[in-house]
Amino acid sequence: MENQHFQAAHYGEVPEELLGYFKSVESKLDDQSFESAEDQRLFVDNVYTEVEGNELRLATNYSCSLVLEKLLKISDSFQLRVFMDKLSGSTIPLFAHRFASHVCQTLLTLAADVVDQEMVQGVQPNQGEQAENDQQGVLLTMQELVLGMCEDLKPSVGGLISQQFASHVIRVLLYVLAGKRVDESGESNSRLRTKKSHIYKAENNNVKNTRTGNKHLRVPNSFKEMFRSLTKELAMNGNEAVIRSLAVHRVASPLIQVLLELQDDSEEGRQAQTALLDSLLWGIVSDVNPADERKKDDRKAWFQTLIRDKAGSHLLEMVVKVAPDNVYDQLYKTYLAGNLEKFGLNPVSNFVIQQLISNVRTPAQVQSMVSELAGKPFTSMLKNGKYGVIRSLVDASVKVQGCYKQVVDALVAALGMTDDTTQQKQFVDCVIRMKTLDNWNNLLSEEQDSLRNFHLQGSLILQGIMKMPAEQNAFVVNSFLSMKPAVSLRWCYTPMGSRVVESIIASQHVNDKIKKKLLKNLLGEYVSLSKDKFGSHIVETCWSVADIEIKEKIARELVKYEYDLSEHHLGKCILWSCKIDLFKRHYNEWVEREKGVDRKKDMFKDILGDDVKMPKKRQYRSY
Incomplete structure (x- = not known):
């Protein structure tokens, strides 16, 4: 050049x-x-x-x-x-x-x-x-x-x-x-x-x-041909040593990531992606088990460099995300199995481990990862603030629909809890703050009451557990229900706490009796929640799962403060969602309408299974 x-x-x-x-x-x-x-x-x-x-x-x-x-x-x-x-x-x-x-x-x-x-x-x-x-x-x-x-x-x-x-x-x-x-x-x-x-x-x-619209845009075939041409120029025709040097280059590495990410599912796209992975990872695709021991050592040393390098680790995150199943499995078994704790505790490589776990392909891989991390490694992750690795395991378990018990049991043990039901009442308090039970018990009462130390990863872990079967999500549900109503209500007005409350109410694995109890606990608060940027989403979630009896109680509560709510930018949206004007003017028609919505949900439930969400006419987030 x-x-x-x-x-x-x-x-x-x-x-x-x-x-x-x-x-x-x-x-x-x-x-x-x-x-x-x-x-x-x-x-x-x-x-x-x-x-x-x-x-x-x-x-x-x-x-x-x-x-x-x-x-x-x-x-x-x-x-x-x-x-x-x-x-x-x-x-x-x-x-x-x-x-x-x-x-x-x-x-x-x-x-x-x-x-x-x-x-x-x-x-x-x-x-x-x-x-x-x-x-x-x-x-x-x-x-x-x-x-x-x-x-x-x-x-x-x-x-x-x-x-x-x-x-x-x-x-x-x-x-x-x-x-x-x-x-x-x-x-x-x-x-x-x-x-x-x-x-x-x-x-x-x-x-x-x-200009906003769909994520995918229409382009002519000439664009696709030019994309392939530039890919060949950048990734396939280049010297492998040069490409590997670009992998750890602060400016060039993100572009290599984009090339990996944007390859389509066509034969040419898969070939380009495979060729690029092969160059970046020292022939791991074309020569899976090299006879030359020196090449094995060079490849291993290169991987160790890549995973600890700031630019290279970002590239590896993309690699484990887009790699074909066989390449993913080869990377895991050859370089990462047995080293999850070591890499998971590293301030740079732990992000690669998070992506590795989040993009797991089979239940057997999750089982292997949980077995390796359960016990002392889990405790180390918690102690050293590597909460993302724990959250990734929860997500992976939900993704493959397996290993639920092993993951939750490992988390409970890492928190320092036993089978004692009294201890497990503090489960949600500990998880959302990412603290062990001993740390929680040593907090002053003012600190225990404070909601400022809620942790994003803790909230995501609780939301993930709520996608698991009842046996596992019972840890969250029972712990949340054991809280005083005044305390659990405060969660509804926080960004991370409100998401947990929503996940409990919306979970397909929580029975209707428990949901009804949660909805009744909020009676008297629906007006206040409707005007809050976090609480308003809880009102919508409650409405989506409520039976006609609870809906009527919520509607009567809202109609008393209709004018106040109509003057509020969030409150008027809730009035529209709950059809309060129809409830007030044509009660019988409102009842028939809401019963019809419930029947439609039941019908789709019979056809498509439990995980059915009715489409919302209003899509918005105020934060």
Whole structure:
């Protein structure tokens, strides 16, 4: 790779008058005071007209690049295509530029939706609009513009993936080619933007992208072919030693993870994924049991390096997530079985162990993992704060529908509880705070009453146990019911406690008698819960499982404070869900409606089994 490809692009300084103009543009974009969509479009058109010929200068200027990103987010598809066309031929220097790379990243994210629109409308290459000025030629479709960008990159892509700024943009480009929506707020955020960039965007670049929709986007076959071509260029045609060096490279490793994640289920996708895994793991797919002892030792040493390296461990997390069953099993048996405690206690490798357990494939594997970790290792995990490993075992048990007793018994023992029912009354208190029974008993009464030390992993563990059969979830249910109503009620107003309460009420493995008791315990509190951002979800869950008798009691409670609730943004949603207006005006019709809902649930239960959730008409979360 020639160094000139990585030289920072420089297209001259932005004139002072243009800088001043862009400051006024930013102020207008932040205010968002457009009277109509047409006004907004005209404003954006005027801005592009004013900056014509200076696009490259603006993209490479710190303050102007930020304004450009805001402008792009409210541009229509035609305006986006015009802007991308202006960048044609400068792909590599822009991708490798500190500021312009972020503009390109935003542009590509928005381009994905434009390509999706073109697919819906049946737009084909060579069907771009004629420009107003005949000398300007035909404006290419977004499909052609993106592919042109890829062609520019191809000769240099192998070196650019480890370039500090270009790597992030290439990751987004791969998402676009694969037809996956770029979600920079989700799980893939850390692989698409640096932490610093994400924080800045959240705090400053506050113009929202209104383009939302399905996670998967329609893309032409040419995109899929280009994705395979770039995959071969990056992963299959490269030297294995180079690929392994990229696995522990701080910038390049996330891109390798994206390549592994985005391969589809086609034969070409599986072949590419297998070839990449083989290169990364020193031939573990093609040469399962090498005769050469030296190769075995080298492979083992490499794995030990990978699992303890900050970048390499993230890559291994993706490997155990996407690896075929036979590769997963080989990795587990060869390198991880017998070492779960050692790696699970390590501050870096414990995340790999969590993913290994969460993505388990067979009940036998769960059985083996539980047998290895039960007893002293479980206690060590609890003592050393590696709660995620414990939560992963609970999730794995639920996933394969087995080993329930072994997992819960191991947790009970690690908490220092015996078969004594009195001790087990503190089960939920200990788990949600991730404390042993001795630690709980040594807390002052004020600390025991405090809900501030609730732990997220503890809440997730309790929710996981509630998906297990009654014999195991009885530890949670009995412990929760033994609490004083005033104490258990306080859980409903906390983010982690409320989720546990919801999981108990909604569990298919809790009998109706216990659920009815829980719902009755909340009578007198439904109005207050309806106005709370956590409690309102508990009201909805209660309503979904209540019989007509309890529903009527809840409705009578709500109707007394109908006006108060109707003035509250959450309360009015509860009034709508419970059809309180119908209850008040046409009681008999309300009764028949709710009985009909119950009959429908029973009917689906008979057809599909116990795990039936009726579809909600309202989908929202206020937090």
